[in-house]
Amino acid sequence: MTIDWIWENLPLIGDLTLNHLWLTLTPTVLGLFVALPFGWWAHRSRRGRPFIVGTAGLLYTIPSLALFIILPTILGTKILDPINIVIALTIYTVSLLVRVVSDGLSSVPVDAVQAAEAMGYRSWQRLVLVELPVAVPVIAAGLRVAVVSNVSIVTMAALLGIPQLGTLFTQGFQLRLFVPLVTGILLCVVLAVILDLVIVRLGSLATPWRDRTVAA
Amino acid sequence: MSVIDWLTDPANWTGADGIPSQMGYHLLYTGIALVIAAAIAVPLGVLVGYTGKGERLVAGSANALRALPTLGLLILLFLLISPVVPGQLVYIIPTIVVLVLLAVPPILTGTYTGIQSADPDAVGAARGMGYTKLQILWHVQLPCALPLLLSGIRSSTLQVVSTATVAAYLGLQGLGRYIIDGRAQADFFQMAGGAILVAALAFALEIAFTLLGTLIVSPGLRRTSRRRRTAAPTTVTGAIPRPA
Numbered sequence: 001m002t003i004d005w006i007w008e009n010l011p012l013i014g015d016l017t018l019n020h021l022w023l024t025l026t027p028t029v030l031g032l033f034v035a036l037p038f039g040w041w042a043h044r045s046r047r048g049r050p051f052i053v054g055t056a057g058l059l060y061t062i063p064s065l066a067l068f069i070i071l072p073t074i075l076g077t078k079i080l081d082p083i084n085i086v087i088a089l090t091i092y093t094v095s096l097l098v099r100v101v102s103d104g105l106s107s108v109p110v111d112a113v114q115a116a117e118a119m120g121y122r123s124w125q126r127l128v129l130v131e132l133p134v135a136v137p138v139i140a141a142g143l144r145v146a147v148v149s150n151v152s153i154v155t156m157a158a159l160l161g162i163p164q165l166g167t168l169f170t171q172g173f174q175l176r177l178f179v180p181l182v183t184g185i186l187l188c189v190v191l192a193v194i195l196d197l198v199i200v201r202l203g204s205l206a207t208p209w210r211d212r213t214v215a216a
Numbered sequence: 217m218s219v220i221d222w223l224t225d226p227a228n229w230t231g232a233d234g235i236p237s238q239m240g241y242h243l244l245y246t247g248i249a250l251v252i253a254a255a256i257a258v259p260l261g262v263l264v265g266y267t268g269k270g271e272r273l274v275a276g277s278a279n280a281l282r283a284l285p286t287l288g289l290l291i292l293l294f295l296l297i298s299p300v301v302p303g304q305l306v307y308i309i310p311t312i313v314v315l316v317l318l319a320v321p322p323i324l325t326g327t328y329t330g331i332q333s334a335d336p337d338a339v340g341a342a343r344g345m346g347y348t349k350l351q352i353l354w355h356v357q358l359p360c361a362l363p364l365l366l367s368g369i370r371s372s373t374l375q376v377v378s379t380a381t382v383a384a385y386l387g388l389q390g391l392g393r394y395i396i397d398g399r400a401q402a403d404f405f406q407m408a409g410g411a412i413l414v415a416a417l418a419f420a421l422e423i424a425f426t427l428l429g430t431l432i433v434s435p436g437l438r439r440t441s442r443r444r445r446t447a448a449p450t451t452v453t454g455a456i457p458r459p460a
Contacts, residue, residue, distance in 0.1 A: 061418050063378030065395060066411035073408055148283050155285040159385060160399065169288045178295060185288040192283035
């Protein structure tokens with residue numbers, strides 16, 4: 001058990017990290033795009049809201065390992081196919097963000113909406129140019145939770161044998177070695193922190209007026 | 217042979233490794249972890265909510281914990297204690313510790329946000345009626361905190377039930393056995409059967425908690441929360457667990 005293990009396995013660690021990155025990022029981005037229309041729908045429809053948000057919440061309760069195994073039966077994919085992981089995490093991301101998007105849109109000040117209306121914006125223009133940009137901070141906060149959760153849920157796929165950073169955990173267990181295990185845990189945490197910061201940065205880039213009004 | 221056949225095969229429903237017995241183990245681990253977690257988190261949450269101190273620390277560590285991969289933590293604890301702890305305990309201790317770690321943040325967040333979100337008018341009215349601080353806590357703030365506290369316990373339960381599956385990887389019993397053994401024996405139907413059972417258990421508990429909520433939350437509280445639907449805080453980001 002030495003640090004040399006890291007140098008000897010550097011290419012493997014790099015591959016696993018890259019796998020982990022795309023297994024996390026793809027569903028997060030996909031999930032955001034699917035959640036936007038549903039969240040908008042939940043925001044607009046008073047009757048539909050409890051149903052949409054409730055269904056989304058129920059999807060969130062499915063255990064990840066169970067979903068990784070049940071999805072191939074439904075989709076007809078192979079159990080080792082990484083696409084199952086991507087779809088499972090997309091489902092979680094959507095179920096988390098639908099409520100967040102809806103809350104974000106509802107948090108837009110009535111004044112801003114009415115001002116847009118008075119200036120002659122059509123409803124879709126108002127949505128894209130006024131309501132969504134104003135809702136960005138709330139949506140970004142939800143996205144941070146989603147991406148950090150996704151980083152750690154991906155590791156569960158190691159129990160099925162799909163290669164990503166969790167593979168280092170099972171390797172550590174089988175070989176009774178600390179180095180791969182701790183390397184895996186640290187890389188997961190570092191990845192989560194970096195992705196979290198990226199979203200914070202993107203969020204503030206998307207809302208330049210906040211620097212001037214809120215922070216100043 | 218299909219998943220349905222596996223689930224309905226009488227041979228899988230009897231004996232020491234039958235479905236009822238594994239479900240019993242699964243609920244046993246869940247129960248132990250939840251009782252320990254509640255014993256830590258509820259008093260701590262009341263303290264934080266009542267004094268308003270340490271809130272930042274609690275919210276921060278709840279978020280940091282989200283980034284820690286459960287499987288990695290479980291194996292790390294196992295490797296750490298395996299030279300010193302004898303027998304079955306070497307599997308049981310890491311499992312329970314990890315489950316408790318997962319269960320504490322939602323209950324803690326639910327308790328202190330619940331206490332803080334108690335209607336200031338109600339607290340003021342109680343003070344005007346001559347209630348002492350402890351009486352206000354017990355008769356006003358805690359009942360008002362109950363819905364959020366319950367939703368915290370619900371999140372924890374779901375998280376723990378899902379994660380208890382991982383206990384089988386170390387060698388413990390529970391519904392995860394079917395998933396891990398099925399994987400090892402390349403028996404997909406056994407794996408899928410186990411997965412469906414875990415999902416069904418989580419679903420059943422979710423429904424049980426919804427019913428429990430309507431039974432024990434004060435009717436007065438339900439009336440006001442319905443009337444003020446728009447004003448109620450909807451998303452407490454710190455309280456959102458991650459799927460396990």
